[in-house]
Every structure is written in structure tokens, then in C-alpha cells.
Amino acid sequence: MADRPTAREAIAALTADFTESAVPAGDTAGDGPLGWSGYAESRARATALTGEQESVVHGTATVGGRPCVLISFEFGFLGGSLGQRTGDRLEAAYEEAMTRRLPLVSLIATGGSRMQEGMIALTQLHRVARASARLRAAGPAQLAVLRDPTTGGGWATLGAGADVILAVPGAQVGFAGSRVRPADADPGAYTTEGQLAAGQTDAVVPPGELPAAVGHWLRLLAHREPPPAPAPVPAALSSAGLPRTGWDAVLRARSASRPHAEAYLDAYFTVRLPLSGDRCGGTDPGLLCGFGLHDGEPVAYVAQCGTATRPAGYRTAARVIRLADRLGVPVLTLVDTPGAANDAAAERAGAGAAIADAFAAIAAARVPVTTLVIGEGGSGGALALASPDNTHVTADSYFSVIAPELAAAILKRSPDQVHATAGQLRLRPQDLVDLGIARSVVRRDPPGQ
Known part of the structure; x- marks a missing residue:
């Protein structure tokens, strides 16, 4: 999509209060762990196109007056794919959320794992799943916003593994991307609306309504340490007397x-x-x-x-x-x-x-x-x-x-x-x-x- 927001545009549309976190150190020289010919040039072109060094940006933010750790995917960087350095950044974001005891919000737009890094890329899903499980055990909530597209391992970890899943209208959402799914597959099953009907997401939210929706969710999902008081019993809405029989x-x-x-x-x-x-x-x-x-x-x-x-x-x-x-x-x-x-x-x-x-x-x-x-x-x-x-x-x-x-x-x-x-x-x-x-x-x- 020509009008697909960049990672930073997606952040700016959600909040004006974002502080990018330090990037974990890692070797990005050469053609990667597989020695994939031309991979270094592909990364260089992606950086020239997007201004980013990797496919995710992460840091702390305030949305609707509520602090959180924010992850945003840059689809323009090799299709928002997950590689080893992407895994470093994602793991660092989860760790920051756990250390600060803050909810994690992910603005996802990804085509899956990075082919040029082979199994090294695929095993980043283990890292993300482990980091997600640790954060869940610590308490803070995880909220995902599915942008276009959200497919592959990014959907099956950060997306589908979140506590609350919001999605923008018309986005492609599914484990199988458009180039690898069966030719006769119903395209409607791989959309925001199809996933909502199938019980896989919680709500479809237009982009202009995301700041309010995310802010409300962050308020409602704030982690509380002391045991809460019971929810008050609702008042009856009927004035009926007790039944005789x-x-x-x-x-x-x-x-x-x-x-x-x-x-x-x-x-x-x-x-x-x-x-x-x-x-x-x-x-x-x-x-x-x-x-x-x-x-x-x-x-x-x-x-x-x-x-x-x-x-x-x-x-x-x-x-x-x-x-x-x-x-x-x-x-x-x-x-x-x-x-x-x-x-x-x-x-x-x-x-x-x-x-x-x-x-x-x-x-x-x-x-x-x-x-x-x-x-x-x-x-x-x-x-x-x-x-x-x-x-x-x-x-x-x-x-x-x-x-x-x-x-x-x-x-x-x-x-x-x-x-x-x-x-x-x-x-x-x-x-x-x-x-x-x-x-x-x-x-x-x-x-x-």
C-alpha cells in the first residue's frame, strides 16, 4: 500500500510522547548468518528507503495519559520481517516493560520471518514467546494493534499472543501471507473483519480512533497489586415484587x-x-x-x-x-x-x-x-x-x-x-x-x- 504508515508515523498518530530506547548492540555487518549473497545490500537499501536500521522501533510512551512500552514495525524495512537483530529489539522491549512494570503496546505490520537469515530468523519466535510469557507472569498487560499486513510469526506471537487485540479496518491478518496461502483460499478469512468474526481479535478500530481506544484500554488494564474490593452489586432495574409461586x-x-x-x-x-x-x-x-x-x-x-x-x-x-x-x-x-x-x-x-x-x-x-x-x-x-x-x-x-x-x-x-x-x-x-x-x-x- 502506497499510503501505509511508517513505524514512526504510526507512533505519531497514536501519541506525541514517545522516547526511543537504546538499541541493543549486535553485529549487522556482511551478508548475515547464512552468508546470503546480497543481503547486506538489501539492508542498506532498506535503511536508505526508511531511515531505519531494523524493522522495529521501540521505546516508552504515554497514550491517553497512561505510560507504556511501545513497539512499532517498519514494513518498509524488508517487509517488517523478523531477523536476529529484530529479536534483540523485541526482547529488549519486553524486558523494559517487565522492569518498569508497564503494559506493552505493539503496532504490528510484518510479513513474517526473514528468509535471508533462515532458521536463525525463525527461532526469534522462541525468543519473543519466552519474553511474552515472562512479562505475562510478571503481570503487565499486552495489547496489539494489527496494521496492514500482520502475517506469519509476528501474528502468531506478538499479535495473537496479546491479551487484547485491536485491528485497523481492511488489514490483511493471518498466519499465511498472500503469496503462500492456498490458491483457492477464501480471502475474507485473512482480513481484520474475518478474524473478528472467527473470534481471533477483539475489535476493529479505525485509525483515527486508536489513540482514544488504546488510552482507554491502558487505563482499564493497569496492573494492581493489592487485592481489589468486590465489584458492587448492580441495582435491580425492575421494581417487580417477589413471585408468589x-x-x-x-x-x-x-x-x-x-x-x-x-x-x-x-x-x-x-x-x-x-x-x-x-x-x-x-x-x-x-x-x-x-x-x-x-x-x-x-x-x-x-x-x-x-x-x-x-x-x-x-x-x-x-x-x-x-x-x-x-x-x-x-x-x-x-x-x-x-x-x-x-x-x-x-x-x-x-x-x-x-x-x-x-x-x-x-x-x-x-x-x-x-x-x-x-x-x-x-x-x-x-x-x-x-x-x-x-x-x-x-x-x-x-x-x-x-x-x-x-x-x-x-x-x-x-x-x-x-x-x-x-x-x-x-x-x-x-x-x-x-x-x-x-x-x-x-x-x-x-x-x-
């Missing part, structure tokens, strides 16, 4: 007119940024995940929207909960599902393993998890996203081991006994408090914390 509770929870997840999230957060996809090729539009600001403090959220939750939804939820746990951010879950999806496609997509992963993420979380049941609490598919010790319910919700209709069928009861079965299940909000499953029935004013 179990079947009344079921009908209220299933009503299309009661408040759903979007309304609760809009009322709770002043800023809300979504995370999308399970990184395994799937998304679930019936599950909303991300980070937001409530009373000026970050809170991660996982919210069911009243549909059967797909395996991709549980995997996305587990990803968000684990990220929040690493960053020291409390979690809010909104439970509202008739249950986990149980069709053949869900089974083939690993429903059992995905639900188990969600249970495990909440069980292992060191940060507090707050749950509000806002509608249907359908069996294990709902319980997988519920806090074991801080769950609250609204007056227009229920929580049950199984739907009353299914319970009656399993017990070989006639259809006219469904209502009585609902009562026996003790699934009303007030029953759940009496049983110790829920702490409170939430009204329009939230309970004291």
Missing part, C-alpha cells in the same frame, strides 16, 4: 419485557470496552465480555443475554476472568441463560470442556467475583459463571438444577404437573436466599457492601 418466577424470568444484560451493563458502567472471541475460531453473540469503569474503578464483566450459552462463550468468559485475575481487577458476572447449548454443534465444539474451563477460571480466581442473576438460571450452564460465595438475585429471576418442564419429564409426570414441580424445586429468588445459594434479593437500590 415457583411457576410465577419462571414466567417472569422468561419474559421478554424484563431488563436484560445490555440494560444492566449500560446502567452500571460509564466506559465499557468489549472483548470478543475464544481465540479458537468461535464467538457467542449471546455472551458479552470485557472491561469497564464503575465509579471510576475498572471491573471486568461477563454477561449472559438470555440465550443458551455456546462453548465459545464459556471459553471467552474464562479468558476474560483469567486476565482480570492476573491484573488484579474484580469481576462481575450477570447470569441469564436457559442453560448451556446442547445441540450437536455445541457437543462437537467441546461444550463439556468449555464449561469445565469456566468453572475452573472462577474457582481459581484470586480476585473477587460478584454475580447477579437477572433472569433465567438454567442448571450448570448458568452455575459455571456464578460466584460460589457472592451471588445475588433479582426479583424477576430464578435458579434451578433443571427446567421444571424437563424435571417433570424425567420424573414421568404429566404436563399439568409442571407448575407443581416448579414449586418443589424451590427456585424462587426468596427460596435461593433461604437455601443459602444467594446472599440477597436485589432491589432498585443495591445492598450495602
Whole structure:
């Protein structure tokens, strides 16, 4: 692309506050580790064209008032490819982020590993993966911005390995670049939009909106050392009184007119940024995940929207909960599902393993998890996203081991006994408090914390 921004133009478009870090010492003389004829001349031409000595620039920056370590790729330097000296710079950037305990932001535009350095170039991916793992273990977040193109090892390490992945519209994104993929491959699969639909990225952000988006994310992803306070319980959005019977509770929870997840999230957060996809090729539009600001403090959220939750939804939820746990951010879950999806496609997509992963993420979380049941609490598919010790319910919700209709069928009861079965299940909000499953029935004013 003739109008592709350079590495420094990409930095300047994001922030005016950038200080380049010292370049690690390294031998760049001659034709490289393979003695590739003409490689020295190619590097010299790349430097003359771009003014850079390598394919990445790195340093410290402030974006949206938040400090970070910033990496920017120069595609004009041998296609933004990764060689040994590139690996030196990337490793130094990760090390600086770890030492300073700052998040790492990568502005990626790369065609992959540098052929002229052969396996030496390819093994730089090990270095990047190791540096990324060390930074993740230390706590700070990693955010990637996918420019055009983002392919090969750069996508499979800095890009796909980031905690939050943003991409500019229309960029080529994929492990296989345009010259090496199958001739009959669907080109749409290798685009920003295709990767978003496949659950591989979190959001498509126009270039002009990147400074605000990155700044918001850096605020929400700031690492916090002390254990955080639990996320406050949202106020109920309905003024409904307690249901008289179990079947009344079921009908209220299933009503299309009661408040759903979007309304609760809009009322709770002043800023809300979504995370999308399970990184395994799937998304679930019936599950909303991300980070937001409530009373000026970050809170991660996982919210069911009243549909059967797909395996991709549980995997996305587990990803968000684990990220929040690493960053020291409390979690809010909104439970509202008739249950986990149980069709053949869900089974083939690993429903059992995905639900188990969600249970495990909440069980292992060191940060507090707050749950509000806002509608249907359908069996294990709902319980997988519920806090074991801080769950609250609204007056227009229920929580049950199984739907009353299914319970009656399993017990070989006639259809006219469904209502009585609902009562026996003790699934009303007030029953759940009496049983110790829920702490409170939430009204329009939230309970004291």
C-alpha cells in the first residue's frame, strides 16, 4: 500500500510522547548468518528507503495519559520481517516493560520471518514467546494493534499472543501471507473483519480512533497489586415484587419485557470496552465480555443475554476472568441463560470442556467475583459463571438444577404437573436466599457492601 504508515508515523498518530530506547548492540555487518549473497545490500537499501536500521522501533510512551512500552514495525524495512537483530529489539522491549512494570503496546505490520537469515530468523519466535510469557507472569498487560499486513510469526506471537487485540479496518491478518496461502483460499478469512468474526481479535478500530481506544484500554488494564474490593452489586432495574409461586418466577424470568444484560451493563458502567472471541475460531453473540469503569474503578464483566450459552462463550468468559485475575481487577458476572447449548454443534465444539474451563477460571480466581442473576438460571450452564460465595438475585429471576418442564419429564409426570414441580424445586429468588445459594434479593437500590 502506497499510503501505509511508517513505524514512526504510526507512533505519531497514536501519541506525541514517545522516547526511543537504546538499541541493543549486535553485529549487522556482511551478508548475515547464512552468508546470503546480497543481503547486506538489501539492508542498506532498506535503511536508505526508511531511515531505519531494523524493522522495529521501540521505546516508552504515554497514550491517553497512561505510560507504556511501545513497539512499532517498519514494513518498509524488508517487509517488517523478523531477523536476529529484530529479536534483540523485541526482547529488549519486553524486558523494559517487565522492569518498569508497564503494559506493552505493539503496532504490528510484518510479513513474517526473514528468509535471508533462515532458521536463525525463525527461532526469534522462541525468543519473543519466552519474553511474552515472562512479562505475562510478571503481570503487565499486552495489547496489539494489527496494521496492514500482520502475517506469519509476528501474528502468531506478538499479535495473537496479546491479551487484547485491536485491528485497523481492511488489514490483511493471518498466519499465511498472500503469496503462500492456498490458491483457492477464501480471502475474507485473512482480513481484520474475518478474524473478528472467527473470534481471533477483539475489535476493529479505525485509525483515527486508536489513540482514544488504546488510552482507554491502558487505563482499564493497569496492573494492581493489592487485592481489589468486590465489584458492587448492580441495582435491580425492575421494581417487580417477589413471585408468589415457583411457576410465577419462571414466567417472569422468561419474559421478554424484563431488563436484560445490555440494560444492566449500560446502567452500571460509564466506559465499557468489549472483548470478543475464544481465540479458537468461535464467538457467542449471546455472551458479552470485557472491561469497564464503575465509579471510576475498572471491573471486568461477563454477561449472559438470555440465550443458551455456546462453548465459545464459556471459553471467552474464562479468558476474560483469567486476565482480570492476573491484573488484579474484580469481576462481575450477570447470569441469564436457559442453560448451556446442547445441540450437536455445541457437543462437537467441546461444550463439556468449555464449561469445565469456566468453572475452573472462577474457582481459581484470586480476585473477587460478584454475580447477579437477572433472569433465567438454567442448571450448570448458568452455575459455571456464578460466584460460589457472592451471588445475588433479582426479583424477576430464578435458579434451578433443571427446567421444571424437563424435571417433570424425567420424573414421568404429566404436563399439568409442571407448575407443581416448579414449586418443589424451590427456585424462587426468596427460596435461593433461604437455601443459602444467594446472599440477597436485589432491589432498585443495591445492598450495602
